[in-house]
Amino acid sequence: MRQTELFTKTRREDPADEVSKNAKLLIRAGYIHKEMAGVYSFLPLGLRVLEKIKTIVREEMNAVSGQEILMTALQEKELWEKTDRWDDAKVDIWFKTKLKNGTELGLGMSHEEPLVQIMKDHIKSYRDLPVSAYQFQTKFRNELRPKSGIMRGREFLMKDMYSFHSEQSELDTYYEKVEAAYERVYKRVGLGDYTFKTFASGGIFTKYSHEYQTLSEAGEDTIYISREKNLAINEEVYTDEVLAELGLERSELEMAKSIEVGNIFKLSTRYSEPLGLVYLDEAGKSYPVVMGCYGLGISRLMGTVVEVLADAGGLVWPKAIAPFSFHLVSLGNSAEVIKGAEELYKELAEQKIDVLFDNRDLSAGEKLADADLLGVPYRIIVSDKTLANGKFEVKDRRSGEVSFMTASEITALV
Amino acid sequence: MRQTELFTKTRREDPADEVSKNAKLLIRAGYIHKEMAGVYSFLPLGLRVLEKIKTIVREEMNAVSGQEILMTALQEKELWEKTDRWDDAKVDIWFKTKLKNGTELGLGMSHEEPLVQIMKDHIKSYRDLPVSAYQFQTKFRNELRPKSGIMRGREFLMKDMYSFHSEQSELDTYYEKVEAAYERVYKRVGLGDYTFKTFASGGIFTKYSHEYQTLSEAGEDTIYISREKNLAINEEVYTDEVLAELGLERSELEMAKSIEVGNIFKLSTRYSEPLGLVYLDEAGKSYPVVMGCYGLGISRLMGTVVEVLADAGGLVWPKAIAPFSFHLVSLGNSAEVIKGAEELYKELAEQKIDVLFDNRDLSAGEKLADADLLGVPYRIIVSDKTLANGKFEVKDRRSGEVSFMTASEITALV
Numbered sequence: 001m002r003q004t005e006l007f008t009k010t011r012r013e014d015p016a017d018e019v020s021k022n023a024k025l026l027i028r029a030g031y032i033h034k035e036m037a038g039v040y041s042f043l044p045l046g047l048r049v050l051e052k053i054k055t056i057v058r059e060e061m062n063a064v065s066g067q068e069i070l071m072t073a074l075q076e077k078e079l080w081e082k083t084d085r086w087d088d089a090k091v092d093i094w095f096k097t098k099l100k101n102g103t104e105l106g107l108g109m110s111h112e113e114p115l116v117q118i119m120k121d122h123i124k125s126y127r128d129l130p131v132s133a134y135q136f137q138t139k140f141r142n143e144l145r146p147k148s149g150i151m152r153g154r155e156f157l158m159k160d161m162y163s164f165h166s167e168q169s170e171l172d173t174y175y176e177k178v179e180a181a182y183e184r185v186y187k188r189v190g191l192g193d194y195t196f197k198t199f200a201s202g203g204i205f206t207k208y209s210h211e212y213q214t215l216s217e218a219g220e221d222t223i224y225i226s227r228e229k230n231l232a233i234n235e236e237v238y239t240d241e242v243l244a245e246l247g248l249e250r251s252e253l254e255m256a257k258s259i260e261v262g263n264i265f266k267l268s269t270r271y272s273e274p275l276g277l278v279y280l281d282e283a284g285k286s287y288p289v290v291m292g293c294y295g296l297g298i299s300r301l302m303g304t305v306v307e308v309l310a311d312a313g314g315l316v317w318p319k320a321i322a323p324f325s326f327h328l329v330s331l332g333n334s335a336e337v338i339k340g341a342e343e344l345y346k347e348l349a350e351q352k353i354d355v356l357f358d359n360r361d362l363s364a365g366e367k368l369a370d371a372d373l374l375g376v377p378y379r380i381i382v383s384d385k386t387l388a389n390g391k392f393e394v395k396d397r398r399s400g401e402v403s404f405m406t407a408s409e410i411t412a413l414v
Numbered sequence: 415m416r417q418t419e420l421f422t423k424t425r426r427e428d429p430a431d432e433v434s435k436n437a438k439l440l441i442r443a444g445y446i447h448k449e450m451a452g453v454y455s456f457l458p459l460g461l462r463v464l465e466k467i468k469t470i471v472r473e474e475m476n477a478v479s480g481q482e483i484l485m486t487a488l489q490e491k492e493l494w495e496k497t498d499r500w501d502d503a504k505v506d507i508w509f510k511t512k513l514k515n516g517t518e519l520g521l522g523m524s525h526e527e528p529l530v531q532i533m534k535d536h537i538k539s540y541r542d543l544p545v546s547a548y549q550f551q552t553k554f555r556n557e558l559r560p561k562s563g564i565m566r567g568r569e570f571l572m573k574d575m576y577s578f579h580s581e582q583s584e585l586d587t588y589y590e591k592v593e594a595a596y597e598r599v600y601k602r603v604g605l606g607d608y609t610f611k612t613f614a615s616g617g618i619f620t621k622y623s624h625e626y627q628t629l630s631e632a633g634e635d636t637i638y639i640s641r642e643k644n645l646a647i648n649e650e651v652y653t654d655e656v657l658a659e660l661g662l663e664r665s666e667l668e669m670a671k672s673i674e675v676g677n678i679f680k681l682s683t684r685y686s687e688p689l690g691l692v693y694l695d696e697a698g699k700s701y702p703v704v705m706g707c708y709g710l711g712i713s714r715l716m717g718t719v720v721e722v723l724a725d726a727g728g729l730v731w732p733k734a735i736a737p738f739s740f741h742l743v744s745l746g747n748s749a750e751v752i753k754g755a756e757e758l759y760k761e762l763a764e765q766k767i768d769v770l771f772d773n774r775d776l777s778a779g780e781k782l783a784d785a786d787l788l789g790v791p792y793r794i795i796v797s798d799k800t801l802a803n804g805k806f807e808v809k810d811r812r813s814g815e816v817s818f819m820t821a822s823e824i825t826a827l828v
Contacts, residue, residue, distance in 0.1 A: 007481055007545040009536050033532045035486050036519075041532060042484040044547075050484070067421055070456040070464070072449050073487070073552065074569050097511045097521065099568075100558050105450075107511065107521075118447045118455060122423050131421040133458075138487065138552065144514050154513075155488050 001324070002345075003358040008043050010370050021218060022306040023149030025315055029373050031323075038146030038154035040299075045374065048323035050157065053298050054136055056188045056320065057159050060181040064174070066134040066161050071114050073138060075106040079113050083274045093141040095154075107140035112267070112293060115162050116275045123289060125280050126166045130174060134161030136298060148220070151259060151303035161294040164272075166279060171266060171290050178294050182212055182262050189301060190318025194308055195261060196225050196232040199246065205268035208237065212262035218307040221260055224253035232258075259304045267291040309398070315375030316398050324356040325414045327376035331364045331383040341382040344392065347407050353414055372397070378413060415738070416759075417772040422457050424784050435632060436720040437563030439729055443787045445737075452560030452568035454713075459788065462737035464571065467712050468550055470602045470734065471573050474595040478588070480548040480575050485528050487552060489520040493527050497688045507555040509568075521554035526681070526707060529576050530689045537703060539694050540580045544588060548575030550712060562634070565673060565717035575708040578686075580693060585680060585704050592708050596626055596676050603715060604732025608722055609675060610639050612646040613660065619682035622651065626676035632721040635674055638667035646672075673718045681705040723812070729789030730812050738770040739828045741790035745778045745797040755796040758806065761821050767828055786811070792827060 008030030015027045015034065023040075026032045031046030042050055058068065074097075080086035086106070088094055095107040108114070115133060123129060139158045146152050161178070165171040179197065186195040191214050198211040213223050213232060225232040226248060233242065233253070243250065269288040272278070278286045302321075309316040319325065326348065330341035345357045356376060358367050364383075371379045381393040391404035394413075422444030429441045429448070437454075440446045445460030456464055472482065488511075494500035500520070502508060509521040522528070529547065537543065553572045560566050575592070579585040593611065600609040605628050612625040627637050627646060639646040640662060647656065647667070657664065683702040686692070692700045716735075723730040733739065740762065744755035759771045770790060772781050778797075785793045795807040805818035808827075 005479070005481075007533075007536050007542070007547060009538075009542075011535075030536070033535065035488065035528060036490055039486050039488045041486055041528065043532070044481045044483055047482055047484050065419065067419075067458045068461055069458055070461050072453050072455055072569050074449065074453045074554070076450055095511045095519075097509045100556055105509075114449060114455065118457070119421075121425075121447065122421050122444070124423075128421070128423075133421060140488070142514055155486050 001356055003356060003360055006044060006356070008045065010373055018149065019147050020149035020151065020303075020307075021310060022151060022303040025306055025310055025373075026150065026303075029315055029375070031315075032150065036154075038143055038152065040150055040153065045323040046302075049302055049317065049321050050298060052321040052323075053189055053301055054159075057185055057296060057298065058136075060185050060188075061134045061159065061161055064132065064177045064181045066132045068135065069133050070135050071108070071111050071118075071137055073107045073140060075108050075114065077104050077106065079117060079275075080106065083113055083271055085113070093143065095140045095142050108137070109139055109141045110295075111135070111137070111160055112162065112271045112291075113275065116271045116277045116291075119164060119289070120275070120277050123164060123277065123279055126282060129164055129166045129279060129289065130170055132161060132163040132174070134159060134294075148218070149303050150299045151218070151307070152220075153299060156300065157298040159296045159298055163292040163294070164277075165290040165292070166281070166287070168268070168290055171292050175264065175266060175292050178264060178292070179210070182264065182294070182296070185296065186212060186214070186261065188320050190305060190320065191261065191301075191308060196223065196230065196258075198223050198232040198234050198258075199237055199242065200234040200263070201236050203265070203267075203270065205270055206266040209263060209265040211260050213258035214261050214304050214308060215256050216259050216304065216307045217257050219257040219259040221258050222255060223258045224255055226252050227254070228252070259300075259307065261301050261304050262294075262296045264294045265292065267293055310375070313369075314373030317375045317377060319377045319414070322375070322377050324354045324376050326353065326355045326378050326380055326410070327358065327371050327374065328355050328380045328382065329358040329367050329371055331367065331381060333361065334384055336387055337382055337384060340387050344380070344382060344407055344410075348411065351411055353411060378410075380410060415770055417770055417774055420458060420770070422459065424787055432563065433561050434563035434565065434717075434721075435724060436565060436717040439720055439724055439787070440564065440717075443729055443789070445729075446564065450568075452557055452566065454564055454567065459737040460716075463716055463731065463735050464712060466735040466737075467603055467715055468573075471599055471710060471712065472550075474599050474602075475548045475573065475575055478546065478591045478595045480546045482549065483547050484549050485522065485525050485532075485551055487521045487554060489522050489528065491518050491520065493531060493689075494520065497527055497685055499527070507557065509554045509556050522551070523553055523555045524709075525549070525551070525574055526576065526685045526705075527689065530685045530691045530705075533578060533703070534689070534691050537578060537691065537693055540696060543578055543580045543693060543703065544584055546575060546577040546588070548573060548708075562632070563717050564713045565632070565721070566634075567713060570714065571712040573710045573712055577706040577708070578691075579704040579706070580695070580701070582682070582704055585706050589678065589680060589706050592678060592706070593624070596678065596708070596710070599710065600626060600628070600675065602734050604719060604734065605675065605715075605722060610637065610644065610646040610672075612637050612648050612672075613651055613656065614648040614677070615650050617679070617681075617684065619684055620680040623677060623679040625674050627672035628675050628718050628722060629670050630673050630718065630721045631671050633671040633673040635672050636669060637672045638669055640666050641668070642666065673714075673721065675715055675718050676708075676710045678708045679706065681707055724789070727783075728787030731789045731791060733791045733828070736789070736791050738768045738790050740767065740769045740792050740794055740824070741772065741785050741788065742769050742794045742796065743772040743781050743785055745781065745795060747775065748798055750801055751796055751798060754801050758794070758796060758821055758824075762825065765825055767825060792824075794824060
């Protein structure tokens with residue numbers, strides 16, 4: 001894409017009404033637009049990152065037999081009353097609205113209830129189990145004072161998967177598969193080294209849930225990690241009893257601030273019982289279906305990548321989720337530079353390589369600062385100097401390493 | 415995909431609470447689930463169709479330089495008051511909600527206002543124009559009594575594009591390009607022969623808007639069409655004056671019921687003026703930006719395809735938007751049939767061809783009825799008979815035509 005065609009512009013100054021690094025940088029770089037606190041629109045570059053994260057998560061959920069669906073935001077009161085999650089005194093983050101006739105509705109903040117309701121039409125027998133379904137869907141949560149940019153939104157994109165089983169043991173096995181899938185996701189989006197599976201509080205039916213926590217000073221959570229054992233404990237369950245149970249000593253754990261980038265939970269029959277989702281076993285006896293749920297905030301994950309990887313110059317995207325693979329920047333207005341840059345752009349485009357081509361008529365300083373701010377993994381400079389040299393200058397945005405390459409060496413990078 | 419793994423089940427009986435053909439069939443076939451009137455979840459097969467329609471529309475919007483973005487549902491009152499579209503007496507389809515602190519918000523039923531607001535950060539000069547941006551986004555409209563299935567939802571998926579220009583003449587040229595793109599969309603999704611560009615009422619700034627109307631007895635609109643001239647007039651502007659202006663005679667027009675599957679509109683400065691979206695010309699003089707908008711309901715289009723193409727046996731999907739290209743159905747339980755079907759399934763899968771493989775242990779009658787109901791373009795039968803014959807039986811779902819083919823002849827169909 002030619003940058004002259006991209007409608008978004010960068011800005012030098014931080015927005016005055018943001019405190020989080022992710023919101024400041026993403027707004028300055030033109031990736032997102034703030035509608036109100038905790039509510040952000042995604043502009044072309046931001047949406048490209050979001051979609052790349054979605055593609056990775058989709059591949060990994062499909063790999064554990066997840067079937068993709070799309071549920072609705074509008075929710076009926078009666079359904080959520082059955083599980084005692086309608087009352088604002090019980091769940092305090094609802095957005096509520098009304099039909100013309102006065103019927104009260106909610107805007108989905110999670111989707112256990114509606115999916116259980118759907119499954120009542122499709123699960124009858126043990127032969128229909130196990131089943132796993134997931135969606136990428138907009139969640140609404142009426143947060144009091146959101147100030148963490150796209151890491152905690154009032155409206156945000158989430159992947160939520162729910163699994164349905166006849167036996168607890170089958171859920172346990174599946175749960176481990178999903179754990180492995182989650183680990184692959186964090187690794188692929190570039191957060192593998194910073195993300196720990198964390199024991200967190202459970203519920204009525206299970207002692208623990210598990211979170212995935214990414215180390216970051218911007219995090220709202222405190223965890224205690226063992227790098228050696230590659231796991232962590234959330235502060236909320238950091239007790240002697242839990243430590244003993246997990247065979248951990250306080251001395252081997254290190255305290256850290258972190259961002260919750262995933263939460264997986266064995267629900268058992270918490271939702272299937274009140275909603276009447278049952279199956280018949282081989283003998284024709286009826287049992288409530290055993291469930292698991294697996295959440296992963298897509299926009300939060302994007303914000304976390306910014307918090308962890310961005311540097312003083314701006315955004316830094318891992319290759320797998322960058323809006324473009326290359327940022328081709330022409331410096332100077334000589335006929336040779338224009339021709340050289342156009343030729344390389346066409347060559348890369350012909351090979352279906354994603355390139356953002358900064359063909360704007362701006363100073364070198366402005367263009368280089370913008371390239372750093374946008375954070376595309378490789379910056380390619382075409383200038384009179386590089387042309388005389390016979391090779392293009394390629395800078396790795398993350399390491400800062402500069403090398404000189406031919407066009408074919410450049411294409412070999414992706 | 416193996417049908418034993420697909421979690422949705424079909425049902426024989428129409429749902430009692432639906433009157434529209436699209437909702438009845440899509441629910442029976444397990445493509446969608448009704449949450450409440452006008453609010454439907456998309457199950458795996460339904461989502462596959464929806465995504466295929468999105469891909470076609472995305473390609474065509476990109477082809478007219480549309481840049482994809484994603485705006486939000488939550489909307490601020492102050493913004494919409496500026497254009498006089500907040501008051502329920504003026505716009506009677508709002509869903510309204512509230513923040514914890516009592517601040518009233520709306521759920522976006524269209525997105526002119528927020529996009530104009532976004533563009534104020536990015537459009538300053540005539541050099542920044544023209545620009546066109548679009549999204550696939552969930553719209554909320556508080557319809558009084560929706561009863562047309564996914565054709566008219568309270569919550570539905572829409573593609574809305576907005577273009578920004580310095581001159582009316584530039585908008586006029588762009589508008590024609592979008593018209594051509596819309597025509598390509600309808601043709602590609604299989605509605606080309608039934609869809610007419612229709613003159614409809616305009617607004618303050620323009621005499622007409624244009625709709626795309628698909629002929630169907632299920633339609634809520636009445637249009638007057640000239641098949642010869644390939645255009646139509648909406649009943650709302652079917653007057654002598656308009657006829658004279660368009661050079662049409664009543665005698666050459668045929669009355670028909672139709673479904674509105676698109677609406678494009680020259681907005682001029684209707685939104686840019688009250689919201690202050692201006693650009694500076696070469697002389698540094700300030701002018702309001704001239705706009706166009708281009709809507710296309712994705713879920714409505716899917717519902718329209720069902721209304722127009724489904725037959726007594728069930729759904730009929732055009733190849734371009736079918737959930738699968740082939741429905742491979744094994745009949746009987748002989749070792750040869752199981753082996754023959756498995757081999758063909760693997761062969762098609764290896765070639766990355768989308769196949770739904772009905773490997774269920776059900777009667778031939780049930781499996782054939784389900785295949786008709788699901789509406790995949792080609793049904794392939796593997797049975798003792800077809801194996802003895804040395805070729806597979808392939809039925810074209812739409813025409814009913816049956817032929818006998820080898821595996822390589824089958825793969826050549828897509």
